[in-house]
Amino acid sequence: MDREELPTIFNLASSDPRSELIDRSKLSEETLKQIDRIMAEMGRLRAVERKISRASQSYMNLNETDMRAIRFLISAKNTDTAATPGMLAKHLGITTASVTKMVDRLEKAGHVVRAAHPTDRRSLCITVTPETHLAARQQVGRHHAARFGAAARLSPAEREVVIRFLAETAMDLEDSIGSVGERKPSQG
Template identity: 40%
Template sequence: MAPKTESTASGYWYPDGDGATTVDVLNLLRRYRSAETAMRARTRASMRMNETDLVALRHLLREQRAGRAVRPVDLARVLDISTASVTALIDRLERDGHARRAPHPTDRRAGVVVPTAESDAEVRKTLGPMHQRMLALVDGLSEKERAVVARFLAGMADAVGEAADGDHAS
């Protein structure tokens, strides 16, 4: 193989290529994760919530849009916290005006947790513009490109999940 010269290093004889290296892709993934982490911190700060409370609120809003009732035990399961911890969490969400307790629509013995309209509006105001930019970016991809990105992200999630599962096996 010929030594790299100024002309070959610049791509004069061989195309530099538009593709990213494996390291470039992994660095971009890290950059995305850092940006998302910073965005979540800004959201928590602006809404004066901790991470668990924010995850709980997002779950409540998603389930409400899907027309599903959320019992405290459902929140405990989703968040992987104790029933005592979920009671404290619901107390905080209620105190801060993000959610309220209500009777279960079909089971008189049970209660549900419902996000408030004000909280839904605050989340939409806080995250709406960012979500619109993200949707526009994905909408700008071809069907083939979306399939590649989806396959890549699913594979990365599996790889990280397998690493975490393997870490606990020893």
């Protein structure tokens, strides 16, 4: 299988040539090269995930929100959780009216079914059909299994480093959302 070349748009020389965003004056060339490689690999990972997402959406004839809904419903089924339209709306960050339209469309296409909630007679429960569950497992599940393999090959200490890196990256990115326009250059 051909591997995509590492994206170069994420390297510091092309994205921040004058150190306006990131102060790298105290970092060695070797450190900068390693960070560039990390950023490039993260870019490749995002590109592969987008490719997988598009292929899965095409295979199942669903859009991105529909796929997120199906994954949520599969997770709910796997954990014996009765998924309601309200839970789905909250998970997807959309209105209950939008969920109703989406569920109507997914039900018509044979992806989900509505049923009475097992404990709350006033509520409905949405479940994924066995056929869609199987299709999602075959299409998306194998990609998740590949991620597991990469993590399993790491030592416990390496996994802790990766966990810390991903958690800190997510926190830093979340912090940057709230401070757009207010952000000061990083002190590396």
